[in-house]
Amino acid sequence: MSIDQKLADLGIALPEAAAPVASYVPAVEANGLLHISGQISFAEDGSLITGRLGENVSLEEGQAAARRCGIMLLAQMKRALGSLDRVEQVVKLGVFVNSAADFTDQPKVANGASELMQEVFGEAGRHARSAVGVPVLPLGVAVEVDAIVKIRA
Structure with missing residues (x-):
């Protein structure tokens, strides 16, 4: 099954990168x-998902933002590669979470992106990861995620 078909089966429509x-x-x-490069949290309607986890964004909202x-990482992969079927392995995700000083559930927030990669790519979506709390992110977004992906020629 192609990755495009897998996305359709999951009900995922990729936005413009x-x-x-x-x-x-x-x-x-x-x-x-x-x-x-790091992809920031955009809602389906194109608006930014902003705020700080542990302050005015819930864990569930943070996971959805991730x-x-x-x-958006998938959209960037498709733009760069022409086809998501060229992805051989998601190697690593770096997840940055706009966090209040006492918020410590960054790994749970990061699962929003990690679980998506596994849903889409199966075993090839399992990856190494960093999940880091930061005091602010560009444009005030709640989450930013970057990636390293091994590709087929």
Whole structure:
């Protein structure tokens, strides 16, 4: 089954891949790896998912925001590779969570993106990961996720 068919079966429609908001490129392919710049949390309607976990964003809302970052990662992969079927392995996700000082559930927030990769790519979606709390993220978003993906030629 193609990854596009898997997305359809999961009810996931990929948005247009977001353009960079500063001086960088969305993805760089080097030595069989695709490095994807951090993708911020956009809602389905294109609005930003903003706020701070442990302050005005719930754990469940944070997980949903991380999932939305993951969906944008998929959109960036597809734009860079032409087909998601070129993904051989999701190697690593870096998850940054806009967190109050006493919020310590960053790994649970990150599961929103991690579980999506496993739903879409199966065993090839299992990856190493960092989940880090930060005091602020660009544009005030709740979550940002970057990725390293091994690709087929």
